[in-house]
Amino acid sequence: MSTDTPPREPLAPSPTGLPEGADLRSAAGPYFGDFGGRFVPEALVAALDELDAAFTQAWADPSFRAELDELHRSYTGRPSILTDAPRFGAHAGGARVLLKREDLNHTGSHKINNVLGQALLTKRMGKRRVIAETGAGQHGVATATAAALMDLECVVYMGERDTERQALNVARMRLLGAEVVPVSTGSRTLKDALNEAMRDWVANVDDTHYLLGTVAGPHPFPTMVRELHRVIGEEARGQVLDVVGRLPDVVVACVGGGSNAMGIFHAFLDDPDVALLGLEAGGDGVATGRHASSITGGAPGVLHGTRSMLLQDEDGQTIESHSISAGLDYPGVGPEHAWLAATGRAQYRPVTDDEAMQALRLLCRTEGIIPAIETAHALAGALQEGRRLGPEGVVLVNLSGRGDKDVDTAARWFDLVSEEDLVASEDLRTDVADEGVHDGPDVVAGGAPQDEGVPPEGPGSRADRGDDRGDR
Amino acid sequence: MSAAATAPGATGTGTSRTGAAIDAARARGGAALVGYLPVGFPDLATSVEAARAMVAEGVDVVELGLPYSDPVMDGPVIQAAAQAALEGGLRVRDVLTAVEQVAETGAAVLVMTYWNPVVRYGVDAWARDLAAAGGAGLITPDLIPDEGADWLAASEAHDLDRVFLVAPSSTPDRLASTAASCRGFVYAASTMGVTGVRAAVGSAAAGLVEATRAAGAERVCVGLGVSSAEQAAEVASFADGVIVGSALVRALGDGGVPAVGSLAAELAAGVHR
Numbered sequence: 013m014s015t016d017t018p019p020r021e022p023l024a025p026s027p028t029g030l031p032e033g034a035d036l037r038s039a040a041g042p043y044f045g046d047f048g049g050r051f052v053p054e055a056l057v058a059a060l061d062e063l064d065a066a067f068t069q070a071w072a073d074p075s076f077r078a079e080l081d082e083l084h085r086s087y088t089g090r091p092s093i094l095t096d097a098p099r100f101g102a103h104a105g106g107a108r109v110l111l112k113r114e115d116l117n118h119t120g121s122h123k124i125n126n127v128l129g130q131a132l133l134t135k136r137m138g139k140r141r142v143i144a145e146t147g148a149g150q151h152g153v154a155t156a157t158a159a160a161l162m163d164l165e166c167v168v169y170m171g172e173r174d175t176e177r178q179a180l181n182v183a184r185m186r187l188l189g190a191e192v193v194p195v196s197t198g199s200r201t202l203k204d205a206l207n208e209a210m211r212d213w214v215a216n217v218d219d220t221h222y223l224l225g226t227v228a229g230p231h232p233f234p235t236m237v238r239e240l241h242r243v244i245g246e247e248a249r250g251q252v253l254d255v256v257g258r259l260p261d262v263v264v265a266c267v268g269g270g271s272n273a274m275g276i277f278h279a280f281l282d283d284p285d286v287a288l289l290g291l292e293a294g295g296d297g298v299a300t301g302r303h304a305s306s307i308t309g310g311a312p313g314v315l316h317g318t319r320s321m322l323l324q325d326e327d328g329q330t331i332e333s334h335s336i337s338a339g340l341d342y343p344g345v346g347p348e349h350a351w352l353a354a355t356g357r358a359q360y361r362p363v364t365d366d367e368a369m370q371a372l373r374l375l376c377r378t379e380g381i382i383p384a385i386e387t388a389h390a391l392a393g394a395l396q397e398g399r400r401l402g403p404e405g406v407v408l409v410n411l412s413g414r415g416d417k418d419v420d421t422a423a424r425w426f427d428l429v430s431e432e433d434l435v436a437s438e439d440l441r442t443d444v445a446d447e448g449v450h451d452g453p454d455v456v457a458g459g460a461p462q463d464e465g466v467p468p469e470g471p472g473s474r475a476d477r478g479d480d481r482g483d484r
Numbered sequence: 485m486s487a488a489a490t491a492p493g494a495t496g497t498g499t500s501r502t503g504a505a506i507d508a509a510r511a512r513g514g515a516a517l518v519g520y521l522p523v524g525f526p527d528l529a530t531s532v533e534a535a536r537a538m539v540a541e542g543v544d545v546v547e548l549g550l551p552y553s554d555p556v557m558d559g560p561v562i563q564a565a566a567q568a569a570l571e572g573g574l575r576v577r578d579v580l581t582a583v584e585q586v587a588e589t590g591a592a593v594l595v596m597t598y599w600n601p602v603v604r605y606g607v608d609a610w611a612r613d614l615a616a617a618g619g620a621g622l623i624t625p626d627l628i629p630d631e632g633a634d635w636l637a638a639s640e641a642h643d644l645d646r647v648f649l650v651a652p653s654s655t656p657d658r659l660a661s662t663a664a665s666c667r668g669f670v671y672a673a674s675t676m677g678v679t680g681v682r683a684a685v686g687s688a689a690a691g692l693v694e695a696t697r698a699a700g701a702e703r704v705c706v707g708l709g710v711s712s713a714e715q716a717a718e719v720a721s722f723a724d725g726v727i728v729g730s731a732l733v734r735a736l737g738d739g740g741v742p743a744v745g746s747l748a749a750e751l752a753a754g755v756h757r
Contacts, residue, residue, distance in 0.1 A: 049631050050628065050630065050631060051599055051626050051627060051628075051631055052626060052628070053556070053557050053625055053626055053649065053651070053673075054628055054648065054649045054650055054651045054653075054654055054658070054662065054673070055649075055651035055652075055653055055654075055673060055676055056653075057628060057653070057654070057658060058653040058654065058655060058658075059653070197560075197563055197564075197567070198553065198554070198563075198567065203554060204554075207554050207555070207556050210556045211556060211557075211559075211677075211678050214556075214557070214676060214677055214678060215676055215677040215678065216676075217653065217676060218676075311604075312603075313600050313603055313604060314599050314600040314603055314626075315554060315600060316554070316556075317626075319603075322600075324600065324604060326604070327575055327576040327601055327604060327605075328552075328576070328600040328601035328602070328603060328604030328605065329552065329553040329570065329601070330553040330554055330600075
């Protein structure tokens with residue numbers, strides 16, 4: 013396989029495909045312009061039809077919405093707050109930077125919004141088992157959390173390479189009662205975990221719901237997952253109006269599969285003066301071929317049940333993605349993002365590993381907030397946008413996840429840990445932690461194996477262990 | 485149908501070559517034997533030789549698999565073979581070469597492919613080049629007719645067979661719409677699951693074949709799980725064709741071309757029992 017998707021011609025903005033005068037917010041699957049659909053084995057069609065009908069009915073049912081709202085209030089911690097970030101903003105051209113704090117949700121990221129909704133739906137459909145794919149582990153942990161809360165059997169597929177890199181998250185999921193299945197096929201990463209989850213679903217669809225973690229996959233997943241996350245933008249839009257008195261100039265979010273970005277973008281789709289900017293994982297740089305920028309560096313194609321933008325070679329074989337952020341390390345993207353990019357309503361550009369890590373450290377030092385590395389891609393975009401807009405500008409950032417899970421990576425990246433620290437803390441590590449923690453145990457070890465005695469009901473304890481990522 | 489008229493081996497009349505091969509096998513007694521092997525496993529030349537050996541030993545319709553990076557409908561045996569083929573450098577154009585060489589035997593040759601490689605190649609260009617190579621059509625495990633308007637048009641234009649799948653979970657409406665979209669035969673997946681060798685063919689298979697025929701299908705072949713002459717004979721008693729994949733792939737991996745030939749002979753004896 014070649015190492016990069018062959019270049020494509022720049023495209024003129026395409027029509028939305030919506031009826032004349034329709035709000036962009038009214039767009040719903042199966043198709044978003046030329047993207048979306050259901051490219052699945054026939055065996056799954058009945059289950060997708062069932063899911064589509066069940067979600068449509070539940071979403072229109074006030075009692076379902078009330079149950080989910082109450083869970084969000086008393087379990088997730090919604091509404092999440094909006095935080096002014098003036099010291100960070102000083103580095104962003106003096107613009108006003110506002111952070112939508114999804115990192116403060118239970119389990120430490122926006123992921124819980126989707127997971128609780130789909131878990132409630134699972135029970136409503138009379139199914140008793142959920143399966144999920146996970147890359148870094150954050151969607152897997154959120155799913156395991158919801159499964160524990162609602163007494164569902166839970167199986168999480170995770171690429172073998174990721175289980176090795178993220179051994180603590182494997183332990184977290186198991187602690188929550190989930191079965192974690194390492195996937196040893198293909199590239200042994202997230203896309204292969206997704207393949208294996210789909211194989212499981214085909215074989216067990218009668219009693220199993222596939223709790224997919226992002227706005228990708230076959231219809232109705234892209235629409236359903238967006239609906240479950242759009243609370244982010246609805247809250248944030250009102251909060252920004254309250255504190256600023258006007259809408260933001262730009263909304264920025266990181267994009268892997270794209271769930272946190274769709275969640276915050278959606279409420280602003282029909283505000284033409286609000287720019288929408290998605291930041292993709294640029295890895296070593298799109299020109300190097302080692303990246304995960306499906307929109308910037310990919311081409312239209314079909315993967316995992318949907319037609320969208322995709323990293324692929326000239327034969328249509330999927331190309332492995334690369335990013336320091338495991339949660340953005342996926343070769344595809346949700347079809348609604350591909351559509352928003354094609355129509356020109358949203359812009360997407362890559363942020364390199366280095367740019368993301370610099371932004372991560374800047375937020376730590378200026379605001380005392382450690383963001384997830386995924387989220388740091390959005391922060392790098394916020395710095396660029398703030399500098400473009402200047403002191404009058406207002407930039408809304410989806411702070412999609414907390415970064416405790418990334419402290420080990422940051423310690424290595426910034427050389428924060430000395431050899432002495434490593435030796436001194438060696439014996440604090442358990443066998444399972446050893447596989448995932450190499451360089452930063454003085455920071456990580458204290459927060460990891462020792463607190464496993466905390467009851468799983470303790471929301472703060474799980475969030476503190478923090479492996480919930482911005483995306484997947 | 486002018487494009488098809490120039491393709492070697494094509495009748496150019498709009499009749500299904502796969503269907504004709506199945507009908508000829510039925511006329512000899514029993515059912516047709518459909519054998520699957522992925523192109524490029526263990527290498528291009530050997531995969532072609534093995535496919536030709538299957539035909540010599542009684543396989544009526546050949547399915548050549550186009551190895552793909554993300555084969556969600558395949559179990560471990562075929563996944564591993566596809567991965568080995570890709571690691572060996574197999575390219576999509578090699579599949580057309582293999583089609584041409586296997587079609588020389590006179591067997592109907594279908595390509596089984598996930599959809600993205602065809603999208604990337606260009607649906608109409610792929611249909612044109614497949615027809616020119618002597619291919620009979622496509623089996624598309626992750627393309628349902630609902631999403632296949634461009635393939636329906638291209639296969640008409642180039643006189644190719646279209647094989648879509650039905651499953652035990654398919655509703656009567658979907659059986660009818662899928663059967664109406666197929667040309668050649670309807671592929672009935674015997675169980676809910678992926679490809680692979682199973683001790684028993686799903687008990688739902690006979691019922692699914694009956695329901696698919698009742699929904700309008702002219703020919704129904706059964707796949708997923710068939711590995712022995714006994715199972716082949718059982719399926720042949722109620723279906724128009726018996727599809728064998730993983731067992732042949734495993735034979736090729738374990739015993740090379742001779743093992744594929746002898747398994748094909750056993751299976752052929754089973755379907756014509």
